[in-house]
Amino acid sequence: MTATGRGSGRGVRFWLALAVIAALVVLGVVALRFVQRWRDAADAPAPEASVSDTSAVPPGTRSVQLVFVSADAMSMITEQRQLPASNRLEEELRAVLDALCAGPQTRGAVGPIPRGARPLAVFYDERQGAVLVDFSRELRDNHPGGSAAERATVDAILRTIALNFPEVRACTLLVAGEQVETLAGHMALDRSLDPRRWR
Amino acid sequence: MTIPPVGVLRLPRGPFASAGRSTAGAAAVVLITLAGLLATAALRPARAAAEPPDPDAFTRLDPSAPALFVQATLPATRSTLQIEGRRLLAGSLEVYVSTSGAASLFGARRDWQEEGHLLVFRAGGRNFHLTAGSRLVTGDAGETLLRAPVFARAGDLWVPLEFLTRVVGPALREPVRWDPSRLTLGVGGERADVTGLRVEELASATALHFTCGKSLTYRAESPEPGLLLLKIYGGTVDLAQVVLDTPRGLVEAVNAEQVGTDALIRVRVSGLVTRHRAYAAEDGGEIVLVLEEEPSGALPEPTPRGRLTPAPAAESPAPGRVITVRTVVVDAGHGGDETGRIGPGGTLEKDVNLAVARELKRVLERQGGLEVVLTRDDDNAVPLARRAEIANQAGGDLFVSLHCNGWFSERATGVETYFLSPAKTDRDASVAREENWAAEGGADDIEFILWDLVQNRFITDSSDLAEGVQAGLCRALGAENRGVKQAGFRVLVGAYMPAVLVEMGFLSNGAEETRLIDPEHQRLLARTIGEAILEYRDRHAGADRADGEGRP
Numbered sequence: 001m002t003a004t005g006r007g008s009g010r011g012v013r014f015w016l017a018l019a020v021i022a023a024l025v026v027l028g029v030v031a032l033r034f035v036q037r038w039r040d041a042a043d044a045p046a047p048e049a050s051v052s053d054t055s056a057v058p059p060g061t062r063s064v065q066l067v068f069v070s071a072d073a074m075s076m077i078t079e080q081r082q083l084p085a086s087n088r089l090e091e092e093l094r095a096v097l098d099a100l101c102a103g104p105q106t107r108g109a110v111g112p113i114p115r116g117a118r119p120l121a122v123f124y125d126e127r128q129g130a131v132l133v134d135f136s137r138e139l140r141d142n143h144p145g146g147s148a149a150e151r152a153t154v155d156a157i158l159r160t161i162a163l164n165f166p167e168v169r170a171c172t173l174l175v176a177g178e179q180v181e182t183l184a185g186h187m188a189l190d191r192s193l194d195p196r197r198w199r
Numbered sequence: 200m201t202i203p204p205v206g207v208l209r210l211p212r213g214p215f216a217s218a219g220r221s222t223a224g225a226a227a228v229v230l231i232t233l234a235g236l237l238a239t240a241a242l243r244p245a246r247a248a249a250e251p252p253d254p255d256a257f258t259r260l261d262p263s264a265p266a267l268f269v270q271a272t273l274p275a276t277r278s279t280l281q282i283e284g285r286r287l288l289a290g291s292l293e294v295y296v297s298t299s300g301a302a303s304l305f306g307a308r309r310d311w312q313e314e315g316h317l318l319v320f321r322a323g324g325r326n327f328h329l330t331a332g333s334r335l336v337t338g339d340a341g342e343t344l345l346r347a348p349v350f351a352r353a354g355d356l357w358v359p360l361e362f363l364t365r366v367v368g369p370a371l372r373e374p375v376r377w378d379p380s381r382l383t384l385g386v387g388g389e390r391a392d393v394t395g396l397r398v399e400e401l402a403s404a405t406a407l408h409f410t411c412g413k414s415l416t417y418r419a420e421s422p423e424p425g426l427l428l429l430k431i432y433g434g435t436v437d438l439a440q441v442v443l444d445t446p447r448g449l450v451e452a453v454n455a456e457q458v459g460t461d462a463l464i465r466v467r468v469s470g471l472v473t474r475h476r477a478y479a480a481e482d483g484g485e486i487v488l489v490l491e492e493e494p495s496g497a498l499p500e501p502t503p504r505g506r507l508t509p510a511p512a513a514e515s516p517a518p519g520r521v522i523t524v525r526t527v528v529v530d531a532g533h534g535g536d537e538t539g540r541i542g543p544g545g546t547l548e549k550d551v552n553l554a555v556a557r558e559l560k561r562v563l564e565r566q567g568g569l570e571v572v573l574t575r576d577d578d579n580a581v582p583l584a585r586r587a588e589i590a591n592q593a594g595g596d597l598f599v600s601l602h603c604n605g606w607f608s609e610r611a612t613g614v615e616t617y618f619l620s621p622a623k624t625d626r627d628a629s630v631a632r633e634e635n636w637a638a639e640g641g642a643d644d645i646e647f648i649l650w651d652l653v654q655n656r657f658i659t660d661s662s663d664l665a666e667g668v669q670a671g672l673c674r675a676l677g678a679e680n681r682g683v684k685q686a687g688f689r690v691l692v693g694a695y696m697p698a699v700l701v702e703m704g705f706l707s708n709g710a711e712e713t714r715l716i717d718p719e720h721q722r723l724l725a726r727t728i729g730e731a732i733l734e735y736r737d738r739h740a741g742a743d744r745a746d747g748e749g750r751p
Contacts, residue, residue, distance in 0.1 A: 148604050
C-alpha cells in the first residue's frame with residue numbers, strides 16, 4: 001500500500017516536473033513570438049517598450065495611443081504604448097499603424113484590423129496636412145463584413161491618427177495602391193477623410 | 200466618432216504570473232495553454248472559409264469590354280459624329296472614350312509626354328493634364344477629381360465621359376450633355392433650355408430671373424449660409440449665359456454646372472440675405488429666385504444638422520414644412536458576387552436583405568398606397584453609386600437601405616439605424632476650403648463637398664425617420680437598442696432625399712442568424728419598418744408648403 005503510494009507519488013512528481021518543463025517551453029515560444037512580432041512591427045527590438053507607463057517616456061520613444069474596440073462592439077478602448085520616435089511623420093505613423101495592426105494587449109479588447117493587413121506605405125504632404133496610407137490587400141480581402149465591423153476598422157485607424165497626429169487634416173486610405181469605394185460595402189473610402197472628426 | 204475612449208489601460212498581468220507556486224498549477228496552465236493553442240488552430244480554417252469574395256468586383260478594369268457607339272451631335276456646326284466608347288470599368292455603366300475621339304469633338308490638340316502615360320489635352324485655349332491610372336485632372340482650369348480613373352489602352356488614354364461633361368464642357372463654357380439611355384452626347388449650345396439670367400434689384404430684395412425654354416421642375420435650397428443651390432431637373436444650362444461675375448444687389452456671384460441631365464446653379468449671396476423663395480413665372484418660361492434682406496417675420500436658422508439625439512417626434516417637423524411621401528426607394532444591401540456578411544450557419548446577408556426588401560415593398564404598397572422602387576429585385580450586384588442614381592431617377596421621396604450587421608465575434612447583438620454623416624460639416628467645409636484655397640488656390644474636391652452640403656439638407660428628416668424605424672424595431676423585436684447613429688455610408692451619398700440604413704440584426708451571432716432567416720421574422724421586420732415609414736409620412740403631411748420647391 002505504502003510502496004504503491006510512494007510509487008504513484010513519484011509518478012505524479014515526474015509528470016508534474018514534465019508539465020513544468022512543457023510550460024516553460026510554451027512560455028518561451030510565446031515570448032519569442034511576441035518579441036518577433038514586436039520587432040517586425042516597430043522595427044526596433046524593444047520588448048520592454050510595450051509595457052504601458054504614463055509617467056516616464058524612455059529616450060528616443062514617444063508615447064502613443066492605439067484605438068481598439070470592446071468585444072461587444074459597444075465602446076472603444078484606448079491603449080497607451082511607447083514607440084520609437086522619429087522626426088519624420090511618415091515613419092512614426094507607419095510604426096503606430098503597425099502596432100495597431102498587431103492588435104491589442106488589453107484583455108477583452110478586439111483589434112478591428114483584419115488578419116494579415118498592414119500598412120505598405122505612408123505619404124505625408126506637410127503643406128496640406130494630408131496623409132495617404134496604402135494598406136495591404138488583406139485590409140479588404142480578409143474583412144469579415146458587416147457595418148459594425150467595417151465601421152470599427154475605419155474608426156480605429158482614423159481615431160488613432162487623430163489622437164497621435166493632430167496636424168493631419170486629411171487622410172486617404174488605399175488598398176494595395178488603389179483607391180477603393182469601400183472595404184466591405186458600407187463606409188465610403190473614395191474620398192479623403194478628416195481625422196479631426198474622429199477626435 | 201460617437202464612442203468616447205475608455206481611457207488608458209495598463210497591460211494585464213500575464214496568466215503565468217502565479218504559476219510557479221505549485222506544480223499542479225503549472226500542469227493546469229499547460230493544459231489550458233495547449234487547449235488554447237489547439238482551439239486557435241482549429242478555428243483558423245473556419246475563419247478562412249468564411250471569407251467573403253472580393254467586394255470590389257465592379258471597380259476593376261475590363262480591357263476587353265465590347266465597343267459601343269456614341270452618337271455625338273455638334274449643334275454649332277450642325278454635324279454628327281460617331282465615336283467609339285467602351286465600358287472599361289467592370290460592372291459599371293461609366294462609358295469611356297479615347298482622347299483621340301474626344302479631341303475630334305472639341306477640335307482639341309493632344310501633346311504626349313512621358314511615353315504615353317501623360318497627355319496634355321488642349322481645347323479652346325485651355326490645357327487639361329491627364330495621367331494614366333489617375334482620377335485627377337489638372338490644368339489651367341483648376342483641378343478636378345473624376346469619379347473614375349483615366350486608363351491607358353491600345354496606345355491611347357481613355358477618359359470617362361465625365362471628363363467631357365464635368366471638366367472640359369464647363370471650362371470652355373460649352374454645355375456637354377450625355378444621355379445614357381440613347382448613348383448620345385450633345386456638345387455645344389443652341390439646345391440649352393436654361394438660356395439666360397436677368398438680375399432685378401429691388402428695395403430690400405434681389406430677384407434672379409432664369410429664362411427657360413420650357414416648363415421645368417426645380418428645387419431651391421440653402422445648404423449653408425451664403426450659398427443657394429437651384430437645381431433644375433432635366434434642364435440643360437447655357438453656361439456662357441447663366442453666369443454673374445460681379446456682385447449685384449444681394450448677389451455676389453452666380454455660376455452654373457451641368458450635372459448629368461440636371462442644371463445646378465450656385466448662387467453666392469450676401470450675408471444680409473435672410474430669406475429666399477423660388478417660383479415659376481411666365482407660364483414656366485422663367486424660374487425666379489428672390490433673395491430678401493429683411494425678414495418679414497422671425498425666420499428659423501438654417502436647417503439644424505448633425506443631431507445625434509433628435510428631439511421627440513412631436514416637435515421634429517419644422518413648423519410650416521410639409522414633406523410629401525409618394526415614392527419610397529428600398530435598397531436591398533449587397534447582391535451578386537458581393538454577398539455581404541456570411542453567418543456562422545452559412546446564411547448570406549444579401550439573401551436576407553432581398554427577402555425583407557420585397558416584403559417591405561408589399562407592405563408599403565398595400566398598407567400605404569405608396570409607390571415602391573427596389574434598387575434590385577434579384578441577385579444582381581448593383582454598384583453603390585448606381586443605387587443612389589436609381590433612387591434619384593425614380594424621384595424617390597425616401598431611401599431605405601436594408602442590411603444585416605456583422606462583428607468580429609458572436610458577442611455583438613441588436614439593431615441599429617444609420618443616417619449619413621456628411622464628410623464635413625458646413626463650418627468644417629468652409630474652413631477646409633479657406634485653408635486649401637489659401638494654401639493651394641482651390642485644390643479641394645469641390646464636387647464632394649457640394650454633394651455633402653446637399654445631403655445636409657436632409658439630415659433632420661433622415662434623423663427623424665431613423666429614430667422612428669429604430670424605436671419601432673426595438674419595440675417590436677425586443678432587440679437590444681444599439682441606437683441611431685451617423686456614419687459615412689457610400690450608398691447614402693448622392694441620394695437627393697432623406698435616407699437611412701437599417702441594420703436589422705447581427706448575422707455574425709448564431710441566435711440572431713436563426714431569426715433573420717425565419718420568413719415569419721422577416722415579415723415582422725418588414726411590417727415594423729413599413730409602419731415606421733408610414734408614421735413618418737403621416738407625421739409630415741398637412742402643413743403648408745413653404746420651402747422653395749416646385750413642380751409646375
